[in-house]
Amino acid sequence: MFVIKCPYCGERDQTEFSCHGEAHIARPENPETLTDEEWGEYLFIRSNKKGIHYERWTHDHGCRRWFNVMRDTVSDEILATYKMGEEKPKS
């Protein structure tokens, strides 16, 4: 069970958070102009990384803010947390 540093509240137990999968997948600007394949890519295709992974979390039982987490999926070490809209840290 992780300890996660919420960028707004500080370190809290994992039970206060939930994970929402891969981060930095922007919703396409004009969905209607996309092919089925391109739309499918946005909907379904995720990288499933072994190693450094960027993912979205929410502090549900805290500030309820969304933020991003950079985690090593092998060691489960959380290398960084940062606010929505911020550049992702380099691995």
Next chain:
Amino acid sequence: MSNQNRIYKGGRIDRDLAINFKFNGKEYIGYQGDTLASALLANDVHLIGRSFKYHRPRGILTSGSEEPNALVQLGLGARTEPNMRATEIEIYEGLEASSQNCWPSVNFDIGSINNFLSRVFPAGFYYKTFMWPPSLWLFYEHFIRKAAGLGVAPTVKNPDRYEQKFHYCDILVVGGGASGLMSALAAGRSGCDVLLIDEKPEPGGYLRNTSAKIDNLNSNDWTNEILKELESYDNVTILNRTAVMGYYDYNYLTALQKVTNHLPYLSDKMPRERYWRIRAKKVILAQGAFERPLVFSGNDRPGIMLASAARTYLNQFGVLPGKSVILFTNNDHAYGTAIDFANKGAKVTIVDNREDIPSELSDRCNKVKIKIYPSHSIINTHGYQKIKKVEIQKVDQDNNELTGSLREIECDLVLMSGGWNPSVQLFSQSRGKLEYHSKLNSFIPKDLIKNQKVVGCNNGNFNLLEVLKNSYQAGLDFATELGKSANKSLEIETAFEDLEFTEAKVEPYMIGKKKVTHGSKHFVDFQHDVTAADIFLAQREGYISVEHTKRYTTTGMGTDQGKTSNVNALALMSHIHNKPVDNIGHTTFRPPYSPQTIGAIAGRNVDHLFDPERKTAIHQWHVDNGAEFEDVGQWKRPHYFPQKNENIHDAVNRECRAVRNSLGILDASTLGKIDLQGPDVAKFLNLIYTNAWSKLEVGSCRYGLMCNEHGMVFDDGVTTRISENRYHMTTTTGGAARVMSWLEEFLQTEWLDMEVFCTSVTEQWTVLSISGPNSREFLSSLADVDISKEAFPFMKMKEGKVCGIDARIFRISFTGELSFEINVPSRYGLFVWNEFMKHGKKYDITPYGTESMHVLRAEKGFIIVGQDTDGSVTPKDINMDWIVSKKKEDFLGKRSFSRSDTRRIDRKQLVGLLVNDKKTVLPEGSYVVDEAKPRPPMDMIGHVSSSYYSPTCDHPIALSLIKNGLNRMGDVVKIPLMSGKVIDATITDSIFYDKEGARNNE
């Protein structure tokens, strides 16, 4: 004779405090400080139970939590607990325990016939039975379940209290033996918050039962000194009788503290057990090591135990478990036990499989008249309920053959020692990697995880002085990392341990009289009755991977997780495949470290505290008026309100008729409610809902469907514009939290520049839904606003006073009847409800519950998201294309409506179903088929999603999702029931009543 095996003095027991207890109904006396195992051994009881598979008589192998054999049923009635290790149970006055896994008694057990049928129950027996005809499995299962299994679970509810505790500390030290005490001491002296956990009644571990000397103090006295200092520190907490069970990420550990289990009485003030959830900045593992059994023929008889365990019974409990003792060993260290036994008057013989015995050892043995047989092996044992005799023979090591003459030695106790295995279970749980240590011939920790250290024997170091110093240093190092330091260094000069453990070979098995592969009883895993022959068989049958061998033979899968057996099993595999043990690998250890009660994990979260209950402001009225309740998420909602002798059908029919004919009232407070404010709400709603929101005027309501990006319906509700920049959104009762998160997700992650603020106000409002032709007349007398048909049309909202309370009145309907939803602040909810009930008498106002609500809405073909939809249904599928905007450029889910899959014409679509017999109420969830066959499989074309008897129509109605259903009006389909009966039904429109919607606009 009582306590015939007790020696006159010594040990940590109090001979002045006798304790009476019962085992298998017979009364015995033990002393304060005894475990059940030590007290039974003192009374010369070696036969404790029967083994799992072969029902072989079994005794006591160890003196601790790793015990595989001596499992007993402890306590009676509601408090009885199965599979308790006699080696861990502290006796108390009145304790009652019994053998398990035997019938009719431990001395004569019918199941032991399995022992002679062992050729019929080989490794993988369970799996092989699956391959026989399935009907046979049913037969075998019955037999297996009866014959196998360990103890018996209580049949009534456990009355005890279990507590939970969250704990945060600087340094957690697991294990209170020599190494753990030192680490805790250093950390404690440095001022760190230390939690020291030990599974025994008092810390000290090995130091309690050896003859080591530390700075001229014997190890017992020295341990007491250290404990005294530790106890003097406020920053050090010591937990006895506590086992760390799980070691998870980021130094999160769980531990089970047995608080009152060892007491003869029950305390109102203390829980039985306490479950600790610990987050430690640093963790030091100091769990020591387990002695390794030797795998020889007949090594499982009562009276055969580990050498170190015997030494513990002798030195810590003052019990001499046998007087004619054979020690079978492959290492120097076990000689210490032999010498201790000889010094206490036992006749000791050593069988050592090594050729060269160090002369120092043989000299010392000579002095106490111990005879040694080098290069010898125990090749067979005798004695059914207790060991009587062993056969030994010389082994030609080079050719692995027996040589020389066979010798028989009578005995009443056999001790064995095959070396030591560091206790790496918790380390492994923490994802630490192990490596094989070639001198110990066992696994030791290799790569530590962050903020973790492993010290002492746990780390493969068995030199006492080094262990003390290194462990102290480990505590200091962690303290320094935490910015603290001790002003005292460790003053120990000398630590002398007679016969330190240095190395041992690992023996795959000891050559026996019978060939090991031919049904010999060389036990590897005592608890699961896995023999060396089983492991050979698994390899022959192709289960070569260590994970496969484990599952096929079930070695290491007992409640002890193979603490005594795993390394031997690996050594045997290594021998069979002629590969080094490191190449065999090892299986993964998982929590819990020891068996633990579910009660402790549940803690106080049982009965009505199992899950939070949400109640509306009207709840007590519902209770007082006889409502039957239904759980909707965490909400308690009235299901129906039976009167007198009504059953659910009578009540629902009456409630529905009241709504259709006069006036019904529903407590709709559980409806999800979200307050949306900001200049961009309309723009936001346009993206969230499928329909258009830009033109919604203040005071108007609109129904909306929400879809996810896959285009699937996931919630619905009515949203009302309260003022220029303020909207009131309602959601389904169960979907409220999900919708709230959905809104926040897009506001926080996609449309960051939108100014919209969402606040959940579900609990702030009481919602009274009044419905029926008399609702306007009724409400007009209580509201101070004009609610006439002209002034207050459908889908409008007005603010005003109702019964003198500020209210929002919504002209919306979920029943198809003329309806109003009156929202008042929750604190006035019950007041207004009571006023309504009082003033509504004239109209026979009738409270109705969720069941009637469901029937009424189904009569109108209104969907319930989550019942008539299941996450794979688009608005078009439920015939609600009318609510999907064709003009809006974008909204969530829109693009997916044109995916090839959502465009398919044979998708399941929501239609009505009318049974042709006009009387069968179809079970919800029933399959719909075109062609019914005598038995499955049948081609399913859909399912029934909602089904009720409709009092308004006076016949059953159903909603159903059927392939291409909207184009199949009038078709007859078949619904096969569980009973085998097949019902014919006709596909119809999904609106069964008032198709033109006239009643709503009265």
